[in-house]
Structure formats: C-alpha cells, structure tokens
Amino acid sequence: MSLQERLDADLKTALKSGDKQRVSVIRMLRGELTNERIELGRAPDAREELEVLSRYARKRRDAAAEYAKGGRQDLVDKELAEAEITQGYLPSALAPEALGELVGAVITELGASGMKDMGRVMKEVLQRAAGRADGAAVSALVKTRLAS
Structure with a gap:
C-alpha cells in the first residue's frame, strides 16, 4: 500500500x-x-x-x-x-549504534579524511538512511568522526 x-x-x-x-x-x-x-x-x-x-x-x-x-x-x-x-507514517529511526556504523562505513568507503569531506559524507549517509535519521544527529556524528 x-x-x-x-x-x-x-x-x-x-x-x-x-x-x-x-x-x-x-x-x-x-x-x-x-x-x-x-x-x-x-x-x-x-x-x-x-x-x-x-x-x-x-x-x-x-x-x-x-x-x-x-x-x-x-x-x-x-x-x-x-x-x-x-x-506514525515514517519508518522507525535508526538506533544510535546503527547510525554510527553507517557513518563509519561511509567514511571508509569514500576515503574521507577531514572536514572538507563532510558534505559528501552527509549526502551519502542521509541517502542511505532514507528518512530514518535526523540530519542534526548525523551532522554531529560526522563532525565528531571526521575531526578525530
């Protein structure tokens, strides 16, 4: 349906x-x-x-x-x-652990090395999450991962 x-x-x-x-x-x-x-x-x-x-x-x-x-x-x-x-019409949100794994996988796949790659990583993560992740949460997680 x-x-x-x-x-x-x-x-x-x-x-x-x-x-x-x-x-x-x-x-x-x-x-x-x-x-x-x-x-x-x-x-x-x-x-x-x-x-x-x-x-x-x-x-x-x-x-x-x-x-x-x-x-x-x-x-x-x-x-x-x-x-x-x-x-109620949206899919259930990704668990924080699953979101962390997704961000890590995307960073590895894209070979992202710093904040200059944040836009590419964000775009890919949000596409794969398909509405199951909040953009602000993804942004904070990507910033943390790329800064380290």
Missing part, C-alpha cells in the same frame, strides 16, 4: 470515528504531498515522500519548542500530538 493510499484509508477511518485532530493532520500531510508533486512537476518517489513527512514532523516539533518558550502549553501539546501522528 502506497503512502497516499494509506493516508486516504486512515482519513476515512478518522472521519468515521470523529477524530478531528487526526483528520486535520492527515489533510495537512496530503496537502504537503500535493505541494511537493506540484513543485517537482511529477509524483514524488517514496524517498521524497518520506522527506516531506520528516520535514512536516520537524516543523511541528520546532513550533512546539517555540510555544514552550512563550509559555503556551496548550499549543505545545497540540503541536507534539501532530508530530506524533506524523511520526
């Missing part, structure tokens, strides 16, 4: 059960995917769809952090709930 089909099926279920928050999030996700399709001029592939969902979840978590700074707990809860619903 494709992501679009899964979203459509989940939207029907949420509408029938009266889960307004889930309906709202699924509609937003469908809109984000539609915007991506328009921007690309073609249907996004599976990797691009996961990137769209990851971006949306990250926006929700960032918004929650900003609302927390402003003391708006009601909005923090709403944003975190939306991020959690979105996270």
Whole structure:
C-alpha cells in the first residue's frame, strides 16, 4: 500500500470515528504531498515522500519548542500530538549504534579524511538512511568522526 493510499484509508477511518485532530493532520500531510508533486512537476518517489513527512514532523516539533518558550502549553501539546501522528507514517529511526556504523562505513568507503569531506559524507549517509535519521544527529556524528 502506497503512502497516499494509506493516508486516504486512515482519513476515512478518522472521519468515521470523529477524530478531528487526526483528520486535520492527515489533510495537512496530503496537502504537503500535493505541494511537493506540484513543485517537482511529477509524483514524488517514496524517498521524497518520506522527506516531506520528516520535514512536516520537524516543523511541528520546532513550533512546539517555540510555544514552550512563550509559555503556551496548550499549543505545545497540540503541536507534539501532530508530530506524533506524523511520526506514525515514517519508518522507525535508526538506533544510535546503527547510525554510527553507517557513518563509519561511509567514511571508509569514500576515503574521507577531514572536514572538507563532510558534505559528501552527509549526502551519502542521509541517502542511505532514507528518512530514518535526523540530519542534526548525523551532522554531529560526522563532525565528531571526521575531526578525530
């Protein structure tokens, strides 16, 4: 079942059960995917769809952090709930050990020797992780490995 089909099926279920928050999030996700399709001029592939969902979840978590700074707990809860619903459509994240192994393997394969190679290593690691790793975590790990 494709992501679009899964979203459509989940939207029907949420509408029938009266889960307004889930309906709202699924509609937003469908809109984000539609915007991506328009921007690309073609249907996004599976990797691009996961990137769209990851971006949306990250926006929700960032918004929650900003609302927390402003003391708006009601909005923090709403944003975190939306991020959690979105996270349900993403593959499970790589364990830190697995991510470390992946970074080490890519550095070895590319023959990276210093910070000048960080961009190449990051690009390859993020492609192989396919939406299962946070860019900030990968960046920190790559910096640590390349600096030593």
